[in-house]
Amino acid sequence: MKRIVIIGGGIAGVTAAALLAREGHDVTLCEGSREWGGSAGKFTRKDFTYPVGATLGMGFEPGGIHDRVLRHLQLEQPVELLDTVMAIKLEGRTILYYRDRTRFIAHLKEQFKPKADAIQSFFDEIDKIQHHVRPLMEALPALPVKTLSDARMIMKEAPSSLPLMRYLTRTIGDLLRHHRLDGTTFAQLIDGILLDSMQTGTEASALLGAVALSIYHDGAYYVPGGLYQVAERLKTSAEQDGATILLGRKITSVRQTADGFLLEDRRGRLLLADEVIGALPIEAMQELVGPSLQPTLRRTYKRQAALSQWATFTYYAALPETIIQDDQAFRQIHDPILPSGHAFISLSQAGDLNRAPAGCRTLTMSCHIPLGQFAREDKERYDQQIASMQDKFETILEHEFPGFREHAIERHPGGPGAWVRYTSRPDGGVGGYPQLPSTSLFRAASFRTGIPGLYIIGDTVFPGAGTIGATTSAIHVARQFGVSI
DSSP: OOEEEOOOOOOHHHHHHHHHTTOOOOOEEEEEESSSSSGGGGEEEEEEEOOOOOOSEESSSSHHHHHHHHHTTTOOOOOOOOOEEEEEETTEEEEEESHHHHHHHHHHHHTTTGGHHHHHHHHHHHHHHHHHHHHHHHOOOOOOOHHHHHHHHHHHHHHHHHGGGTTTTOOOHHHHTTOTTSSSHHHHHHHHHHHHHHSSSTTTTTTHHHHHTTTGGGGGEEOOTTTHHHHHHHHHHHHTOOEEETTOEEEEEEETTEEEEEEEETTTTEEEEEEEEEEHHHHHHHHBBTTTHHHHHHOOOOOHHTTTOEEEEEEEEEEGGGGGSSSSSEEEEEOOTTTSEEEEEEOOOOTTTTTTTTTEEEEEEEEEEETTTTTTTOOOHHHHHHHHHHHHHHHHHHHHHHTHHHOOOOEEOOOOOHHHHHOOOOOOOOOOOOTTTSSGGGGGGSSSSSSSEEESTTTSSTSHHHHHHHHHHHHHHHHHHTTOO
């Protein structure tokens, strides 16, 4: 039996550990921080619990990515299906993102009446694309194609996928232009939706963008307590199936030896492994491996090296229920004072005592910021940037929850440095790479590093951003070890 060490206890890492341990493999899972979940983790202050990043649950519908893993492991996860996914505040409008697709499109046509016909035709085309993509999504082929089995899986679905060929190099922006919707407020709306899920706006791949614009209609969920609950259930499942679980074990180097791999942690403790799965960003793995392995990783991920991820500014607060007038749990706020033009707010629901005591709520608010914009090496300037962003966020929150500045119980701003410190994300980059036609699908980063026995999973390899992307990459690597899912 081979010894498998997994580095990183985010959603990808704990999913891989649970799947492989259930299959009977000798699994050791190492997480450097004191929390499970990574970017979908949490932190607690006094009586309040805050999800650190990912908050909106996806993939829990029957046949969804998380549902497939949970059913395979015979685990249950309480979730609450949302009829209204989120409220989007844009140029004086409040646009409700309804789960029901017909209702949502009708709502958009009412909001943008002069463009109603064009909006309908745009979504008709989106629906046709995702209709042909769906069989591929259900099969979950590993891209880019690296093996004969990968090719067979693609070829099996090829007949139903032929209509997609003309979209391989096209973007959502191309579709908007085709329907004469480019440059409109509606296009701005689409741009904001895509940025949160694709790490790029309307320049996103038309194929993946069509999935992103359709996936909320499959089901979006509020997860009581937060998505960290999923990570902890998977970690517990792996442990019960015999995996060795090491919390607070930060791996600092990975070296190849004649017997496999030698891993060392920050205290000099050593682990031997036959196979290593890095559930961490590509850049982080490149920092860990020895000089003999770095050239191979650079060649394998040359295309990704030219890309830039986003960093994020995050803000966490506790507030009394008395100042909440609109009880929408998720909302996207467009405002030109923000670096990327919009922010996402997640509010705990009434009665979620895992998040806040009765009568109180917690919220997580975040927005994209360019990587490197915050001066982490200059503490005085960095603190000034944090204070400036905090003021912008609180201005928005005061509008959303009148009385917020006066009555907020706790405030915890966090810049990119917090992501470096607590989740070991290089430079604070989160969410993976922009899903452009030139760098996604058949040109995406592979979980196979080019080094036998060494793999990378998580949000920087196909299919990228979000917990469903991270989970899919874990499924891909688990299949390498004989797991049928």
